[in-house]
Amino acid sequence: MPITEVEGRRLTLSNLDRVLWPRTGTTKGELLHYYATVADVLLPYVRGRAASFVRTPDGVEGQRFFQKRPPAGTPDWVTVAEELRHSGEPMEQVQVNDLATLIWAGNLACVEIHVHQWPAGAPERADRLVLDLDPGEGRTVVDCCEVALRLRERLAEDGIEVWAKTSGAKGLHLLAAVRRATPKSTSAYAKRVAQELQARHPGQVVSTMAKAHRAGRVFIDWSQNAQRKTTAAPYTVRAQSAPGVSAPISWDEVAAARDPAELAFTIRDVPTRIAERGDLLAGLLDPDRAATLPG
Template structure:
């Protein structure tokens, strides 16, 4: 029955799961129970990328064709065993100076979030300490957004340009699909100030746009973007979030923001080459393990001394 509640035990926690037969992806026939199953099975590779990161849940109670909302502040009915952290949110649309975010650090919390029909998980590029203090960024991210008729195929070309520039700076970039229409590149880094990543990313994006003006734009203006790839460096703003690796996306099919090998990026010829659904991603993890495992390194390179070389040529 779609409305039936099921009581389950997950690593010693009692959870009441509801509406397991409810179809959340109508075109694909993918149910809420299958969403929970996916997140439960992907948890071993997903959880390390969520630990200590306040999560914004994008919830779709009536499926991908229904209304959705971003949930940052944890609701009153949140179990007391879910770890929460109070984060400053100046300029928040709620009018509040702080919000209490959940942190998904274990399997029970993962199942709890999936049961809320939180199809998408969005996280910042920084972590919090054991008492909630916000650390400086430990991730550098570039969001590649194709302007039609450009597709993810053009994004892969820009991704290789970015990879070469980042590698020349001593960084180790990793690529994933957005699970929607674009891509993202990440590097594990260490920083001494919150603005370092944005400054670096902006300078590099502007340099690549100047050198590849037929393919790349570094400004958000819509009129500049048809047929080109926008390198969105602003995702490094400490108050912004990006979809987590292995998160589902609210598309007609249950596509996933999927870590890629560089061989796959280089070989992409059609958009369909880089579309992966939940079942396919589970198979990929069985084959490859976590392709984003390198981001979890304990000794990431410092993001210092690199900005000057990315100034636009005169």
């Protein structure tokens, strides 16, 4: 097995030619190469936050599981912090704070990285707000774009700036930087806005959790702000049939989208997008652009 050194850490890499995405023939080595290439833009969004992983050791068509606790054999140089579960029980979780940890996790086939909307150790200090737009049966990401534009306008009324990224699956994620907020206050605000939009556009939008109500409409999932929830991180790969990425997109792209294929980005596309356009989500990291929630 090859041994490599990453930022002074020795890593043993295994099964680099193992195919994780049978449909496209994409290997674990290609996954690691992608994460190494985009690390500079990915890490600021996950650093200092408890991470959960979707692991697919036998590929995305095989067994998968959601990993919260540190895997067996986690090196002592990987930052592990104790977090409180929703039940109040303490639980250790990994923080992906550096390139070495990112590559170590990728080598374990931790394909997806999910994080909370608050920093590790501060579960009552939400610094992000997220709205997850999920197209119901008969709808696509293009319909999510229409709803995203309405949400952008609505949040702007409250002085909240919003950035967009693809979910890497079917929908969109809208993100805003907030200050002096809690998971409870961000959840309440996101729910209120989602309900407002449903009231204004009942044939287009739904804000209730019941899947039976989502057909033909876009579900605005406001619950991702809750303390117990996590969201796919910016630039994470997704364990779908193809190696899609949760990729930041511009509002021009949102407004212009007419075909779902226009917003389907893979690990082959995203490094070029970054080289040509930079990090389209960078404003989310600027503390001067964080907003205070109304009320």
